[in-house]
Amino acid sequence: MTSGRAAERLLGARARLRWVHLILGGALLMPYFLLAQAGVGVAAGGANAFSSLPLTLASYALALPPAALTGMLGPVRPLSVAAVRALCGVPGERLAEGPARSWAARRRASAWWTLHLGVGAVLSGMTLAVPPMAVTLMALPFVGALREARLGWGGLGTDAGPYAAPLLGAGLLAGLVLCAAGAGAVLARLAPVLLGPTGADRLAAAEERAADLAVRNRLARELHDAVGHALSAVTLQAAAARRVLDTDPGFVREALAAIEDTTRRTVGELDAVLGLLRDGDPARPDAAPAPTLAADLDGLLARTRAAGAAVTARLDPGPAGDWALLPAIASREAYRIVQEGLSNALRHGAGPVDLRIRLRRDARGGDHRELEITMTNTPAAPDGREPRTTGGRGLHGARERAALLGGRVEAGPHGNAWRLLAVLPLAGADR
Template identity: 35%
Template sequence: MSPRIRGLHAFRAWLQVRPQVTDALIAAGLLLVGLPQHYLQDASDGSPRFTDPDLVNGLLVAAVTMALTFRQRYPVTVLLFIIAGEIAMAVRDYPPSIPGVVAFLVAVYSVAVHRGLAHSALGGMVAFVYFFVTLVAMPGHLSLIVIVTNCALVAGVWVLGRNLRLRRAYFAELEHRAARLERARGTDARAARIEERSRIARELHDVVAHHVSVMTVQAGAARRIIDRDAGSAREAMSTIEEVGRTALSEMRRIVGVLRTDRDAESAGRELAPQPGLGDLGELLDHVRETGLAVQLWIEGEARTPSPGVDVAAFRLIQEALTNTLKHAGSQARAWVRLYYTDADLTVEIEDDGRGTATIMADNGDNPGHGLVGMYERVALYGGELRIGPRVGGGFGVRARFPLEA
């Protein structure tokens, strides 16, 4: 971007936060363009009332026009001031000026767009009555069509301002509603996370409490009879081993089928080995078969993470690519990057598709658990997760897993 364009953007941003300066510049431009035309017209038509530049008339026109500087802050006062100035010029037998007429219309518009219905209706009525009386009282005979057309112009300017105010209020309400929905969605996500944790805690408590109680009883019995009945003691030890294996299997099943326990096909996968980063090539091949172009980069010296981090990183990539397939569009591309350091593993998944404001995973009757699941899975191993729109379009997921416990 050139320095000139950057300067223009900076100046525009400066004016946006200073509307009064903008209005002053508009009023000065109107006065600069309209006042010479006003004098030229009056000097060339041979009018006996005003043929030469008049200082008082010029000052009145300038005061009426520059009053637009305060049109957004005091619209009703500015409108009344302009009407008073126009009346003062009419009393001194000065003809209507182009800047004065334009300033009057802008003031009517400002009252309609910057004030509520009561004040804008009152200001519009005062302006309409003044304009109608001015037209009727002008020297010379004006046809009915001219009077109706000019009055319709004033009414149309007021209606335009009123419609713009209602439109702004409508969009402000939409933004406010979107903010409320965003807060409600965050609350729902927290509630889902708390409910999930509570359910896991109850299930783990039931599994651990039951099996540990059985193991404690069997261990106590084996200790008492080991000297006089070695066979029964060995049988008790076998029972302890079996119960311990069952407890571990149950706990793995609870964690492994988290949020997928309603899947009818999960029963056949529960006993299968958990996938890891070593299975990433197979996952990417499967994704490419759907039509999504995926590229993989691995940087740094690859290290073997802990089994939990290995599974968590694989599931994170799987979930992110699934959301890319759902939301990014058929022409999107995706990139998967793995960065290994001595202390941690960073996983990045990005796409250049349409993107979404919030990642949603449709899990039955509980949409939105995909995002919650990502945060929970990364936080479980002390990692950090960032999810959001990508610079230049698309969406990105970035997670850092510590390689040491």
């Protein structure tokens, strides 16, 4: 190790910050020490604990157990972690977040707290005592009054030779620096062990990330399906209206009315999604209700036809004969899947769209039912390339929606057409 690197480790910015961290620990132990010192003084018949080294050591030892008990409190770990990150140079990912969630984590945090305060108190005492002593020793050969005072150190500087005192003083300062750097390095190594995440912490963090990811994916699906479909429909409606602006005013009026209706509905849906992003509350009283197969399928088909797509819909709600009897979550997810299929047909299709939605009993029989959505259309290939075989974000979102209900979505070539097939089990779905 070069002298420059050695000096950096002993007196560099990180070493100095760790020294400050240790002195902070000594300051935190002081209330416990003063209480223990008062108790020791009473037990010793009113003696001053600071006047006797054994009494001082006894006060120090008695101060550590109550400090350890304090370390079991929940806020101790986040406070310790914040101090370690700021002053000890330990990477944040190696330290736990938040209060301790288990007794094992509390015990580890208590061990760290006690170690920090105990070592910090010793080093703080050294920091207060050693520099004045070292300066006095280094000045001893040059100040006659100091040599004559003998200072209670066995006459050092007179009988033992005054010129040895500066070397001893320099050695004391060097020892203090070495002790501070060594103690700081040891505590920095122990911090991830005692303040690092436990298995429970990692599990809680993973669950939090999974929940956050699920919310983000849900918002992404809602934005993609609502806004993406609206933009596709409005673009096609506007393009069709522009082409016949001078020859078919009636169609232009219908296209403009469809654009108005599409944008109005989409603004409501977008406001609901943005409200969830802003407030985290999907149940705001002013939020637009989520579209469902029962209430909004006819409007979706009408807007798609107004965009220029020929859509044939065959709907079979089963013996009940009413889509409103579908579980609410299934009705919402089915609407979004149909919406995504029609959006793809508008963007990438070249022929009429055949849509079939039917309610049927699944293979298990009994009361188990499932909703089957089948949509086929001829894909466009204006550039002569092979028809696509994989979906984009929208189809990925449709698969996620179906998976939430235990169903599936398949999309791909089917003969000369492109087919979207979705099967949504209804058993156990909440209304």
